[in-house]
Amino acid sequence: MPEFYVSAPGKVILFGEHSAVYGKPAIAAALSLRAYLLVKPNVNTDEIVLEFPDIDLKQKWKVQDIPWESLAQYIRHNNDAPATSDELVPEIMDLLSDLLTDCNLSLHYIACRCFLYLYSNLCSENVAGHHFCIRSTLPIGAGLGSSASTAVCLAAALSALGGHIKAPVHKADDKVTLKDMKESDFIDAWSLMGEKCFHGNPSGIDNAVATHGGAVLYQRMTGPGNPSVRTNIRNFSAIKLLLCNSKVPRSTAELVASVATQNRKFPKVSNAMLDAMDHLVTDAYLIMSTPFLDRSALLELVNINHGLLVALGVSHPSLESIKLISDTQKLGATKLTGAGGGGCTITLLRDDISDEELNNAKLELENRGFETFSTMLGGKGVGMLLAQDLSADQRESKFSFESFAALPNREEIELSIGASILEQWRYW
Ligand SMILES: Nc1ncnc2c1ncn2[C@@H]1O[C@H](COP(=O)(O)OP(=O)(O)O)[C@@H](O)[C@H]1O
Numbered sequence: 001m002p003e004f005y006v007s008a009p010g011k012v013i014l015f016g017e018h019s020a021v022y023g024k025p026a027i028a029a030a031l032s033l034r035a036y037l038l039v040k041p042n043v044n045t046d047e048i049v050l051e052f053p054d055i056d057l058k059q060k061w062k063v064q065d066i067p068w069e070s071l072a073q074y075i076r077h078n079n080d081a082p083a084t085s086d087e088l089v090p091e092i093m094d095l096l097s098d099l100l101t102d103c104n105l106s107l108h109y110i111a112c113r114c115f116l117y118l119y120s121n122l123c124s125e126n127v128a129g130h131h132f133c134i135r136s137t138l139p140i141g142a143g144l145g146s147s148a149s150t151a152v153c154l155a156a157a158l159s160a161l162g163g164h165i166k167a168p169v170h171k172a173d174d175k176v177t178l179k180d181m182k183e184s185d186f187i188d189a190w191s192l193m194g195e196k197c198f199h200g201n202p203s204g205i206d207n208a209v210a211t212h213g214g215a216v217l218y219q220r221m222t223g224p225g226n227p228s229v230r231t232n233i234r235n236f237s238a239i240k241l242l243l244c245n246s247k248v249p250r251s252t253a254e255l256v257a258s259v260a261t262q263n264r265k266f267p268k269v270s271n272a273m274l275d276a277m278d279h280l281v282t283d284a285y286l287i288m289s290t291p292f293l294d295r296s297a298l299l300e301l302v303n304i305n306h307g308l309l310v311a312l313g314v315s316h317p318s319l320e321s322i323k324l325i326s327d328t329q330k331l332g333a334t335k336l337t338g339a340g341g342g343g344c345t346i347t348l349l350r351d352d353i354s355d356e357e358l359n360n361a362k363l364e365l366e367n368r369g370f371e372t373f374s375t376m377l378g379g380k381g382v383g384m385l386l387a388q389d390l391s392a393d394q395r396e397s398k399f400s401f402e403s404f405a406a407l408p409n410r411e412e413i414e415l416s417i418g419a420s421i422l423e424q425w426r427y428w
């Protein structure tokens, strides 16, 4: 396959993070911030090269170093296509661990393990070696789903290289390679396996939004083989939002594990809070699906949701500082978003807020060392950009591995590969 890009959005969880892991409904929307993955055939066809500059990772493997023969007995198929499993297959993880011995940082180990797990399931020894470079305009590890957008990009690219899906067409038609599954559902299912490599027990909401885009009410169904439920929400564009990053790093895996510990220790208390989140999300969904949005009721639910997350033990002093500033400035209602413990907050803005009030608040937040984002909700899901769709000049500049890897910041990434050639992207 000639060179191509794939891209997938980050997300904000409006209501229901953490409770989503326990099978309760949650509401999330795609962000305009995205991950981009460039895939180029390697002249050295037996070598796979990863370059993930955002996390300072460079790694190489020989295609034949992957233990294809031993792996074959554990890789499952359904109608000739690789089939996902409810849990990561321990034998596959074990066989791949020999290829990870030189990954000394846990950040690198986890990213490489995710890549190899998807590669060994979706590709084969017959797929020639490629270069892979991921760049993200999302802050990493900040609650905006950078892990899921990475997993979706990898699942899409490796499914295409393995021949399980075709490049999307510009206009939707009925061309589907897989017999029983839409191609986007195949990407969604495999990106969930990627998310499992990143944080053990994901609900699946982040990768569902990164795959399909838009805004959804999502509910994980517990029990093997039970498909999750995804309901599109249309009436969310009226929601005005301010995003703020505390810049305090944290790991989703650790926070999800800490909620599980609390749940084991105080099951009645913890389950009552998770049930409250369930009711809160159902109420929020009802409000959001009526034509005239009752913004004040939605704002109240944001505050209740934050309070419940504090009680689950996933807030952080930096998040409380942002909330205090936002509440003092009467911006609207603020809650942490994503796993918490640092990372980002969202503020649903008051209807009648003026530009001046908003700018003053942003200035105060930035003076305190926080980062604010203007972003749009509900964008496109996973997409592909093919070299053949660009002019020869554009092809040369946009598909240079070195230039892409060296883009200095999110504005330049967005400009180079997003905004300047928006119409050339195709979506599954
Ligand atoms: N651009 C990227 N390049 C490489 N790995 C990435 C990138 N973005 C995200 N990741 C992976 O995702 C992990 C962060 O995921 P997580 O803790 O779930 O936070 P979040 O999904 O909220 O950003 C990182 O440690 C890294 O392994």
Ligand SMILES: C[C@@](O)(CCOP(=O)(O)O)CC(=O)O
Residues within 6 Å of the ligand: 013, 016, 017, 018, 019, 020, 021, 142, 143, 144, 145, 146, 147, 201, 202, 203, 204, 205, 206, 252, 256, 337, 338, 339, 340
């Ligand atoms: C805490 C959780 O609800 C969301 C995690 O999102 P993020 O990785 O912090 O962007 C976990 C999940 O739903 O998988």
Ligand SMILES: [Mg+2]
Residues within 6 Å of the ligand: 145, 146, 147, 148, 206, 252
């Ligand atoms: Mg994540």
